[in-house]
Amino acid sequence: MLWIFNICFVSFFFLLVSSGVLIGCGVLFVMKDLVYFVEWELFTINSSLVVMTFLFDWMSLFFLGFVMFISSMVIFYSSVYMAHDEYVNRFILLVLLFVLSMGALIVSPNLISILLGWDGLGLVSYCLVIYYQNIKSYNAGMLTALSNRVGDVAILLAITWMFNFGSWNYVYYVDCMVDVVSMKLICGLVILAGMTKSAQIPFSAWLPAAMAAPTPVSALVHSSTLVTAGVYLLIRFSPVLQESRLWVFLLFFSAMTMAMAGISASHEFDLKKIIALSTLSQLGLMMSILSFGYPIMAFFHLLSHAMFKALLFLCAGAIIHNSSDWQDIRSFGAMGVVKPLTGVCFNIANLSLCGIPFLAGFYSKDLILEMFMLGFLNIFLCGVIFVSTGLTVFYSFRLLYYSMSGLFKAQSCGGYSEDEEVMLWSMIFLTLMAVSVGCLLEWSLFSSFEVVILPWYMKISVLFTCGSGAYLGYLVGMLDISILPIGLVSHFSHFFGGSMWFLPYVSTYGGSVSPLVLGNFYLKGMDQGWSEFFGGQGIYDITQNGAKILQLLQDNNVKLYLMTFVVWVVLVLVITLI
Structure with missing residues (x-):
């Protein structure tokens, strides 16, 4: 146990110091507008150089610093949360591998090295999702791996197509990709990869399923590592995204993801799943403002969201850890009395998620929504985005009511x-x-502020949306009623909204089971059937039979076979002549 504490402490101290240094360097790079491109020659084979490239600018340094800070807090937290686990050393090493893979993705300007970090995230996330080794964890891990493999294949195809330009350092070609029609195919493949990794529709089902991982892993995944990798990659490719006209496609699906996540979280009673669906909603908001042409604002919300979402998961983990692993919010209550400090942290994180003024989420969300109103956005998408923002406040205040008010209802003898x-x-x-x-x-x-001038009714629309969502959420929690009408329509609506618009069923049965059944049929009919008969197994049988004949010839007298052959020839000639 002492060794475990030492590895946790050393990792915590190293990551915390590194985060401070990186964030300080990021501020310096912003002030002086610096960009460092580093090439490290690994080895040379026949005058062919194999180099590793790194891109250090203010964006990569800020993001890497935030990742290391949150990772240090998660590892420090895990030293107690996972202390009773028999394999806690394996868990800490997996988390460190997770951070290393994310760091490789952040500082890589090369699609090959990005693939290393991208696949590293997928592999380590699978190992962490199945960490508890039960049927639910295995199913969730398989769904996560299969969903993310679509994005991995898209990255591989982009690497293949980019070979036409002679280099995989995409930072050299982002500007020229705008004018080359064929290079817009790379932008489409990168968008597909980003949508799978950031769980946009129709790849959203794996994100709540990944809640099977331990809570500290969820805090790391949902704040700054796995799900934000797709947003970060699309921020890097944002100049091509705007010129390729694919931003309309991305804007529509990200807005629908926001609405779907908000509606599903409003029906949910599982604590971790509500927070996971809120992550999905915020990822949709980041993708929406990114596709709308403001990558810096998307990055701004990415960083601010990382802090309060990690805090939200750590508070939820503390509540679950002290509740005998109980996660149903209907059984919670009086958290502010029995766990006052945890309740304060939980409330601050929740209010920051809602965008309450002067907390972290307010500065980015309010600015993003005002830019949506300032831009040329149709009334349908604008309404979807604002309703989804109201739903965020709705389920957050509903969660606050269930967890903070009343009495604790889970255990009669517990504390x-x-x-x-x-x-x-x-x-x-x-x-x-x-x-x-x-x-x-x-x-x-x-550094230079631009004043957003809007009519008064548009200015207060954000506050009105948050206020109405908060009131309705508190009212629904207090009255313990459904937000939908009573009757058959209510049952269908509850089933439709609470099941993420049937996406888990599509991903499980249509997206995973059907290809696996077809793969089994192909395995039996082709790989173990015709391919074996005419392929490797057939060649093996022919070679084996030929070797047996040759061995038989070598083991016996050749003269005997020659004499037998001559006798047979003579007999045939005699019979023919007669």
Whole structure:
């Protein structure tokens, strides 16, 4: 156990110091507008250089610093949360591999090295999702792996097509891709990869299923690593995205993802799944503003969302850890009384997710929604985005009511405590960041402010949306009623909305089972059938029979066979002449 504590402490200290250095360097790079492109020659074979390239600019340094800070808090938190696990050392090493893969993806300007980090994220995430080794974890891990393989294949096809330009360093070709029609195919493949990794429709089912992983892993995955990799890659390719006209396609599907996640979370009672669906909603918001032509705002919301979402998961993990692994919010209550400090951190994270003024989420979400109103966006998509934002506040306040009010209803003989100081310190550090990171990032990223001038009714529409969503969420939680009408239509609507618009059924039965059944048929009929008869097995049988004949000839007297052959020839001639 002492060795485990040492590896946790060393990893925590190294990641925390590295995050401070990287964020400080990011501020310096912003102020001086610096970009460093580093090529590291690994080895040379017959005058062919094999080099590893790194891109250090303000965006990669900021993002890498945030990833390391959140990872340090998660590892520090895990030293207590996972202390009773027999294989906690394996868990810590997997988390470190996860961070290493994300770091490789962030600083890579090369599609080949991006694929290394991309596949590393997929492989390690599969190992973490199946960590508890039960049927639910195995099914969730398989769904996660198969869904993300679509994006991996898209990256491979983009690498193949980009070979036409002589190099895989995409940063050299982002500007010229705009004018080359054939290179827009790469943009389409990258969009497909980003949609799978960031779980946009129709690849959304794997994200709530990945909740089978331990809660510290969920905090890391949903804040700054796996699901944000697709958004980050599309931010890098944003100049091509705007010129290729594929942004309309991405805008529509990301807005639908926001609406689907908000409706599904409003029907959900599982604590971790509600937070996972809120991540899906925020990813849709990032993709929407990115496709609308504002990549810096998408990156701004990506960083601010990372802090309060990691805090939200760590608070949820502390509540679940102290509730005998119970996750149904209807059984919670009085968290602010029995766990006051955890309740404060949980409320701050939830309010920041809602975009309450002067918390981290407010600075990015309010600006994004105002830019939507300022731009040329049709009334349908604008309405979908605003309703989805209201639904975010709705299910957040519904969750707050169920978890904070009333009495604790899960166990008749049980109690809460806040004895785990390590877990509390992790949540306190993230709470401080969730409060202050919004204004700090706005001062750092936007050196010159542009005034957004809108009519008064459009200015207050964001506050009205948040206020109405908060009131309805509190009312629904207090009255314990469904938000839908009573009757048969209510049952269908509840089933449709609560099942993520049937996407898990499509992904499981239509997306996974059918290809597996067809693959089994192909395996039996082709690989183990005709291919074996005419392929490797057939060649093996012919070779084996020929070798047996040759061996028989070598083991016996050749003269005997020659004499037998001559006798047979003579007999044939005699019979023929007669």
